[in-house]
Amino acid sequence: MKIKFWGVRGSLPSPGPSTVRYGGNTTCIEVRTDNNDLIILDGGTGIFALAQTLLREMPISAHIFNTHSHWDHIQGLPFFIPIFIPGNKIKLYSSFDPVSGEGPERIMNVQMQYSYFPVREAEMKSRIEYLVAMPNESMEAHGATVTPVLLNHPVINLGYRIDCNGKSAFFTGDHEPHTNIYDPGDDGYAEYQSLIEEQRQSIVDALRGVDVLIADCAYTKEEYPAKKGWGHGTFDTSIELALAVGARVLYCTHHEPTRSDDDLEKVFAEALARHADAVDKLDIRLAREGDEIVF
Amino acid sequence: MTEVPTELTRKLSAAVEKMPAFPKSVQRILEITRDINCQPKELVSVIEKDPVMTMKLLRILNSAYYNFPKQITSVNQSVVYLGLNTVKNMALSFAAIGVLPPHNTAGFEVQRYLMHSLTTASIARMLCQKFGGDDTDPADCYIAGLLHDFGKIVFAQFMPEEFQRALAQSHERGTSLHLAEQNVIGADHSLVGAMLVEKWQFPKLLTDTIRNHHGNIPADDVLLSCLFAANQVSKRLKLGDSGNHFVEELPPALMEYFGGDLDDVIVRLGDLTRMVDEAQVFARGG
Numbered sequence: 162m163k164i165k166f167w168g169v170r171g172s173l174p175s176p177g178p179s180t181v182r183y184g185g186n187t188t189c190i191e192v193r194t195d196n197n198d199l200i201i202l203d204g205g206t207g208i209f210a211l212a213q214t215l216l217r218e219m220p221i222s223a224h225i226f227n228t229h230s231h232w233d234h235i236q237g238l239p240f241f242i243p244i245f246i247p248g249n250k251i252k253l254y255s256s257f258d259p260v261s262g263e264g265p266e267r268i269m270n271v272q273m274q275y276s277y278f279p280v281r282e283a284e285m286k287s288r289i290e291y292l293v294a295m296p297n298e299s300m301e302a303h304g305a306t307v308t309p310v311l312l313n314h315p316v317i318n319l320g321y322r323i324d325c326n327g328k329s330a331f332f333t334g335d336h337e338p339h340t341n342i343y344d345p346g347d348d349g350y351a352e353y354q355s356l357i358e359e360q361r362q363s364i365v366d367a368l369r370g371v372d373v374l375i376a377d378c379a380y381t382k383e384e385y386p387a388k389k390g391w392g393h394g395t396f397d398t399s400i401e402l403a404l405a406v407g408a409r410v411l412y413c414t415h416h417e418p419t420r421s422d423d424d425l426e427k428v429f430a431e432a433l434a435r436h437a438d439a440v441d442k443l444d445i446r447l448a449r450e451g452d453e454i455v456f
Numbered sequence: 457m458t459e460v461p462t463e464l465t466r467k468l469s470a471a472v473e474k475m476p477a478f479p480k481s482v483q484r485i486l487e488i489t490r491d492i493n494c495q496p497k498e499l500v501s502v503i504e505k506d507p508v509m510t511m512k513l514l515r516i517l518n519s520a521y522y523n524f525p526k527q528i529t530s531v532n533q534s535v536v537y538l539g540l541n542t543v544k545n546m547a548l549s550f551a552a553i554g555v556l557p558p559h560n561t562a563g564f565e566v567q568r569y570l571m572h573s574l575t576t577a578s579i580a581r582m583l584c585q586k587f588g589g590d591d592t593d594p595a596d597c598y599i600a601g602l603l604h605d606f607g608k609i610v611f612a613q614f615m616p617e618e619f620q621r622a623l624a625q626s627h628e629r630g631t632s633l634h635l636a637e638q639n640v641i642g643a644d645h646s647l648v649g650a651m652l653v654e655k656w657q658f659p660k661l662l663t664d665t666i667r668n669h670h671g672n673i674p675a676d677d678v679l680l681s682c683l684f685a686a687n688q689v690s691k692r693l694k695l696g697d698s699g700n701h702f703v704e705e706l707p708p709a710l711m712e713y714f715g716g717d718l719d720d721v722i723v724r725l726g727d728l729t730r731m732v733d734e735a736q737v738f739a740r741g742g
Contacts, residue, residue, distance in 0.1 A: 256521075257521035257522070259516045259517075259521075259538065259542060259546055260542065260545045260546055260549055293521060295520075295521060295522060295523045296522060296523055296524065297523060297525065298523055311522075311524075311537060313539055314539060315539055315540070315541035315542070316539070316541065316542060317538060317539070317542055318539075339536060342495075342496035342497045342500065342532075342535065342540070343497050347497065349497065349500075349532065352532065352595060353532055353536070356532060356533055356536045357536060360536050360537070363525060390496075390540070392539070392541075
């Protein structure tokens with residue numbers, strides 16, 4: 162399996178001299194199975210550069226799994242050139258949105274409207290299929306098994322586990338570990354806590370034994386209290402998750418848009434120092450645009 | 457009558473989607489959500505006091521699109537699974553439909569119905585905490601109490617003329633309302649409520665409890681026993697009104713289970729003032 166990062170930035174594209182080493186594009190990850198079949202995780206702005214490399218492979222067959230519908234995970238999709246070229250086969254998966262009552266088609270329909278984009282969804286020339294991904298319901302994609310796992314974010318967010326030929330990777334998308342909405346003295350505290358524990362355990366069970374974990378590490382431990390409820394994890398929560406599931410490699414991603422490369426390396430080093438004992442068991446890396454791992 | 461005609465099921469199920477929620481919860485949801493830092497627990501406490509909002513939320517969560525490892529029976533569970541912001545926006549979409557009119561052509565009083573549902577829910581939860589043992593979740597008893605008469609509000613909203621005739625017949629003949637509903641409508645509120653939640657894939661436990669709350673109550677069914685007793689306590693204490701003034705005594709098996717008759721149960725429940733006051737504030741609306 163090969164994994165390549167095309168976008169590692171959270172929230173907003175952040176080009177410029179201070180982010181040139183880790184990259185400014187928003188989330189997009191290319192996964193290749195052992196047969197070189199194409200799976201794409203999220204369509205942030207990073208997908209535009211990926212699309213350029215695919216032009217020499219036409220016609221392509223791509224399975225795109227969208228973790229959630231926030232802009233930084235979808236805004237590159239209308240610029241994913243293969244959607245306009247006949248002969249390409251694209252399947253777009255996302256969760257069903259309970260507020261609008263619509264599935265993945267909404268991601269394209271909403272963006273490709275006259276006011277926002279010159280081409281309408283109906284004018285895409287490739288064969289595009291929209292499929293609703295359901296939590297814990299595994300799907301086949303080019304011989305790989307992809308299993309969505311429900312995580313925690315201000316919109317429904319599915320993390321995806323990819324298993325292929327005994328190798329596995331998991332991408333969280335955006336995820337903040339659950340917190341209790343009640344105070345310790347409240348009537349509902351204990352009940353809510355047990356629901357959270359149950360959900361946490363089911364996430365750990367779903368990720369258990371994964372080779373590569375790519376996780377939302379938007380904030381530092383110090384920044385988190387001011388950002389509680391915004392739907393993102395910290396370096397520390399992701400390291401703890403990686404240890405709990407027995408991952409071999411952890412990639413920290415969703416870098417904060419205001420964080421410079423130097424600052425990113427500094428806060429990363431501080432997090433590693435706090436988890437010095439984890440380093441023996443776990444290879445912890447910063448996700449960097451253009452980096453790839455083959456395993 | 458054990459079956460509800462399929463056509464009626466289809467018609468009422470579609471109607472409930474467009475059904476407005478209760479005035480107080482709509483008003484509170486609009487108020488609370490104006491503040492980006494609104495307290496999540498406050499939002500939960502509003503939704504779980506409204507049978508219409510709760511019903512709609514659980515209907516979507518239990519739909520085939522989510523396939524959760526277990527069926528969802530509480531608003532708190534909904535928040536853990538979907539996240540606060542999604543539940544908040546769902547509540548806003550329910551609130552956007554408008555509010556249930558306080559008066560309908562059936563002559564069924566919406567505020568008093570809500571008072572009955574809320575107090576039955578709270579009392580059922582209290583009974584479960586006191587008598588229920590470890591195998592029954594008090595939160596399930598609360599939801600069963602909140603939703604047990606949902607069929608009536610559906611009748612009042614969507615079949616007002618028939619429901620008005622059933623209310624009048626029950627009053628004139630001195631019979632229980634559900635029997636009059638069977639005569640006039642061809643199905644009573646417990647069957648219609650159960651049929652709706654069954655169609656929406658609510659847990660079987662909840663479906664059966666709603667269906668059987670006017671039937672024979674086996675004492676080993678803790679959920680049903682707590683709901684039955686709570687329903688009678690609420691009516692005996694005249695906490696609201698759900699159109700049925702018939703207070704049924706506890707059958708012998710339930711008397712044994714709760715260690716006395718209805719009046720003994722009321723004594724053992726202790727001071728209900730705070731719970732009644734809170735329900736009153738909410739049910740009064742506007």
